[in-house]
Amino acid sequence: MADLFPNGWCSTRFRVRFAETDAAGIVHHSTYFVWFEEGRSELSRQLSMPYSDLESHGVDLLLTRSEASYLGAARYDDEVEILTRATSVRSRRIVFEYRAVRPSDGTLLATGITEHLAVSRANGKPARIPEPFLSCYRAAAKPEIGP
Amino acid sequence: MADLFPNGWCSTRFRVRFAETDAAGIVHHSTYFVWFEEGRSELSRQLSMPYSDLESHGVDLLLTRSEASYLGAARYDDEVEILTRATSVRSRRIVFEYRAVRPSDGTLLATGITEHLAVSRANGKPARIPEPFLSCYRAAAKPEIGP
Amino acid sequence: MADLFPNGWCSTRFRVRFAETDAAGIVHHSTYFVWFEEGRSELSRQLSMPYSDLESHGVDLLLTRSEASYLGAARYDDEVEILTRATSVRSRRIVFEYRAVRPSDGTLLATGITEHLAVSRANGKPARIPEPFLSCYRAAAKPEIGP
Amino acid sequence: MADLFPNGWCSTRFRVRFAETDAAGIVHHSTYFVWFEEGRSELSRQLSMPYSDLESHGVDLLLTRSEASYLGAARYDDEVEILTRATSVRSRRIVFEYRAVRPSDGTLLATGITEHLAVSRANGKPARIPEPFLSCYRAAAKPEIGP
Numbered sequence: 196m197a198d199l200f201p202n203g204w205c206s207t208r209f210r211v212r213f214a215e216t217d218a219a220g221i222v223h224h225s226t227y228f229v230w231f232e233e234g235r236s237e238l239s240r241q242l243s244m245p246y247s248d249l250e251s252h253g254v255d256l257l258l259t260r261s262e263a264s265y266l267g268a269a270r271y272d273d274e275v276e277i278l279t280r281a282t283s284v285r286s287r288r289i290v291f292e293y294r295a296v297r298p299s300d301g302t303l304l305a306t307g308i309t310e311h312l313a314v315s316r317a318n319g320k321p322a323r324i325p326e327p328f329l330s331c332y333r334a335a336a337k338p339e340i341g342p
Numbered sequence: 343m344a345d346l347f348p349n350g351w352c353s354t355r356f357r358v359r360f361a362e363t364d365a366a367g368i369v370h371h372s373t374y375f376v377w378f379e380e381g382r383s384e385l386s387r388q389l390s391m392p393y394s395d396l397e398s399h400g401v402d403l404l405l406t407r408s409e410a411s412y413l414g415a416a417r418y419d420d421e422v423e424i425l426t427r428a429t430s431v432r433s434r435r436i437v438f439e440y441r442a443v444r445p446s447d448g449t450l451l452a453t454g455i456t457e458h459l460a461v462s463r464a465n466g467k468p469a470r471i472p473e474p475f476l477s478c479y480r481a482a483a484k485p486e487i488g489p
Numbered sequence: 490m491a492d493l494f495p496n497g498w499c500s501t502r503f504r505v506r507f508a509e510t511d512a513a514g515i516v517h518h519s520t521y522f523v524w525f526e527e528g529r530s531e532l533s534r535q536l537s538m539p540y541s542d543l544e545s546h547g548v549d550l551l552l553t554r555s556e557a558s559y560l561g562a563a564r565y566d567d568e569v570e571i572l573t574r575a576t577s578v579r580s581r582r583i584v585f586e587y588r589a590v591r592p593s594d595g596t597l598l599a600t601g602i603t604e605h606l607a608v609s610r611a612n613g614k615p616a617r618i619p620e621p622f623l624s625c626y627r628a629a630a631k632p633e634i635g636p
Numbered sequence: 637m638a639d640l641f642p643n644g645w646c647s648t649r650f651r652v653r654f655a656e657t658d659a660a661g662i663v664h665h666s667t668y669f670v671w672f673e674e675g676r677s678e679l680s681r682q683l684s685m686p687y688s689d690l691e692s693h694g695v696d697l698l699l700t701r702s703e704a705s706y707l708g709a710a711r712y713d714d715e716v717e718i719l720t721r722a723t724s725v726r727s728r729r730i731v732f733e734y735r736a737v738r739p740s741d742g743t744l745l746a747t748g749i750t751e752h753l754a755v756s757r758a759n760g761k762p763a764r765i766p767e768p769f770l771s772c773y774r775a776a777a778k779p780e781i782g783p
Contacts, residue, residue, distance in 0.1 A: 209650065213677065214372055214670040216365035218418050223361050224552045225526075228519040229655040236654065236713065245713065258518045262556045271365050272677065272686065356503065360530065361523040371699045372673075375666040376508040383507065383566065392566065405665045409703045419530065419539065508664050512657035512712050519655055565659055 199241055203337035204278035207237035208298070211273045221268040227305050228261055231293045234279030235309075238291075244331050252325040256289065256311040263293075263307035273297055275304065281336040286323050287313045289332060346388055350484035351425035354384035355445070358420045368415040374452050375408055378440045381426030382456070385438075391478050399472040403436065403458040410454035420444055422451065428483035433470050434460045436479060493535055497631035498572035501531035502592070505567045515562040521599050522555055525587045528573030529603070532585075538625050546619040550583065550605040557587075557601035567591055569598065575630035580617050581607045583626060640682055644778040645719035648678035649739070652714045662709040668746050669702055672734045675720030676750070679732075685772050693766040697730065697752040704734075704748035714738055716745065722777035727764050728754045730773060 199205075217223040239245055249256065269275055276296045283290040289311045295304040315322040324332070346352075364370040386392055396403065416422055423443045430437040436458045442451040462469040471479070493499075511517040533539055543550065563569055570590045577584040583605045589598040609616040618626070640646075658664040680686055690697065710716055717737045724731040730752045736745040756763040765773070 210674075210677065212670060212674050213364055214370050214673060217360055218363035218365070218367045219549070220365045224555055225361055225519045225522040228522065229653060232519075232655060233651075233653050236651065240713075247713070255513070258559060260556075260558050261518055262554075264554050265552060272681075272688070357527075357530065359523060359527050361526060366696070371702055372666045372669040375669065376506060379508060379666075380504075380506050383504065387566075394566070402660070405706060407703075407705050408665055409701075411701050412699060419534075419541070507658055508666055510659035511654055512659070512661045514659045517655050 200280065200335060200337070204280050204294070205234065205238040205241055205335075206276055206278055207234055208274060208276045209233075211269050211271050211275055213271050216271050221270055222304075224263070224265060227263050227265075227295060227307060228309075230275065230277050230295060231261075231263075231279070231291070231307055231309060234277035234293055235291055237277075238279045238281070238335070242331050242335055244328055249325070249328055250316065252328075253316050254313050254322050254325055255316050256324075257314055258309055259312050260310040261307065262309075263305050265305050267297065267302040267304040269295070269297060269304050274299060281332050282308070284324075284329065284332045284336045286329065287321050289313075289324070347427065347482060347484070351427050351441070352381065352385040352388055352482075353423055353425055354381060355421060355423045356380075358416050358418050358422055360418050363418050368417055369451075371410065371412060374410050374412075374442060374454060375456075377422065377424050377442060378408075378410075378426070378438070378454055378456060381424035381440055382438055384424075385426045385428075385482070389478050389482055391475055396472070396475055397463065399475075400463050401460050401469050401472055402463050403471075404461055405456055406459045407457040408454065409456075410452050412452050414444065414449040414451040416442070416444060416451050421446060428479050429455070431471075431476065431479045431483045433476065434468050436460075436471070494574065494629060494631070498574050498588070499528065499532040499535055499629075500570055500572055501528055502568055502570045503527075505563050505565050505569055507565050510565050515564055516598075518557070518559060521557050521559070521589055521601060522603075524569065524571050524589060525555075525557075525573070525585070525601055525603060528571035528587055529585055531571075532573045532575070532629070536625050536629055538622055543619070543622055544610065546622075547610050548607050548616050548619055549610050550618075551608050552603055553606045554604040555601065556603075557599050559599050561591065561596040561598040563589070563591060563598050568593060575626050576602070578618075578623065578626045578630045580623065581615050583607075583618070641721065641776065641778070645721050645735070646675065646679040646682055646776075647717055647719055648675055649715055649717045650674075652710050652712050652716055654712050657712050662711055663745075665704065665706060668704050668706070668736060668748060669750075671716065671718050671736060672702075672704075672720070672732070672748055672750060675718035675734055676732055678718075679720045679722075679776070683772050683776055685769055690766070690769055691757065693769075694757050695754050695763050695766055696757050697765075698755055699750055700753045701751040702748065703750075704746050706746050708738070708743040708745040710736070710738060710745050715740060722773050723749070725765075725770065725773045725777045727770065728762050730754075730765070 278294040425441040572588040
């Protein structure tokens with residue numbers, strides 16, 4: 196994992212879409228949660244642990260909590276970088292942490308977390324995150340390392 | 343149906359949400375298709391023909407085409423009325439027509455259509471719209487009556 | 490205010506739109522922040538304190554933090570009630586609290602908060618919330634009253 | 637321009653976001669208009685004709701019409717390619733054409749067009765598209781060349 200995420204964060208970059216802005220001229224705050232989700236998707240891709248494989252193990256990861264703090268404003272066409280890392284990986288729960296950054300000037304736009312609970316697709320009850328997902332996310336989790 | 347849609351259109355009203363606006367200060371054009379869909383949902387409710395019942399008959403209605411013409415600009419907090427009617431109901435295809443109006447000043451904001459193809463949920467192939475949906479939508483379709 | 494929000498919460502109701510669902514079959518978590526914003530809008534309407542008036546006083550309310558906990562799943566066509574109240578009103582900051590409920594079975598779908606900072610539209614610096622907004626929101630804030 | 641868009645189309649690629657799907661398990665039809673807009677943005681970037689420059693000339697491009705035909709279904713995590721080209725460039729109007737393709741299997745997901753009218757930011761009336769935008773888009777427009 197040291198090579199995969201040398202500074203502890205998985206990175207993905209894209210441009211702000213016009214539809215993501217609002218009448219205040221900036222990116223709507225709800226959009227950051229869509230971006231954080233894209234950060235999780237990229238982390239899964241880089242770990243070669245696609246969500247569809249988790250489903251095939253009979254497990255869903257429910258999002259149970261989300262938080263964001265907004266520190267800067269992103270605008271249409273800005274390039275944005277989403278940094279994602281797992282900060283807590285337990286047998287049934289994962290917490291991800293995010294940073295949204297504008298690389299052109301280094302502005303930290305937002306920080307956030309999401310919490311997820313593994314549940315059985317069969318009965319909806321809390322379930323153990325199956326291997327090799329659990330080990331893989333544990334190995335990737337580096338809560339002690341800053342950006 | 344004469345009582346249900348006396349002027350040929352099913353109506354639903356709501357306020358423009360801030361998240362539906364964009365950095366031009368007006369409602370993003372893609373939002374109108376979300377509103378048109380809400381118009382279809384309201385039509386189904388008023389006909390007591392919920393989409394979930396159609397699914398239970400083993401049929402999905404695929405959206406195969408959408409069009410909109412934008413004639414006015416809606417802004418945050420505007421009340422908007424969506425008028426919806428079926429204009430063509432055949433055994434496997436339905437066309438809906440829409441008008442988005444701002445009642446406060448009578449502005450016609452947009453017009454549009456969507457085309458839908460009935461397909462079997464089992465094999466994805468075109469299928470006949472089941473009864474009583476077909477008869478009900480046919481009875482509700484009043485292509486000849488203007489607003 | 491006692492008559493306006495007898496139980497301390499401002500209420501608004503609407504149906505889940507199909508576009509608000511995701512491939513898990515439920516409402517996407519980011520949608521709740523759009524709904525919470527609609528709750529704030531309704532509170533402003535009921536207080537006769539439209540956001541456009543605040544802007545005309547030269548002040549914007551920046552959203553600086555958002556949180557949500559997800560307790561239940563909403564689905565397409567569900568009626569949803571958003572309950573909103575101001576829980577902390579200071580000269581430059583307001584905190585709103587939210588509950589998303591499905592009235593048909595009383596399910597509490599989500600709870601959340603948003604924090605807002607008043608800033609000058611002229612220079613972007615923190616500013617005092619102008620009267621009569623401050624007094625009005627203070628009078629409406631009833632942090633001690635549960636639902 | 638021949639080098640910039642050798643086959644007449646400007647291309648941009650990205651992954652389907654989970655938030656872009658709906659309860660039918662596929663990308664919501666309204667999302668394609670957001671993607672088409674991203675295609676226009678990419679075209680502007682590659683032509684070095686950013687929209688902000690157009691605004692600084694006192695002109696807005698209003699979107700007056702949109703159409704899409706849906707031919708295939710995109711799903712979460714699919715890579716999607718949006719192909720964009722200007723098909724008609726007149727002094728006050730531009731028409732763009734789009735194709736949404738899934739490169740992994742070559743599926744044509746959707747085709748569409750958008751029509752735009754140049755208006756003065758000062759008075760909202762139709763206006764001439766300023767140079768060098770007009771010449772640049774005219775040079776890029778290659779309606780006769782297929783993909």
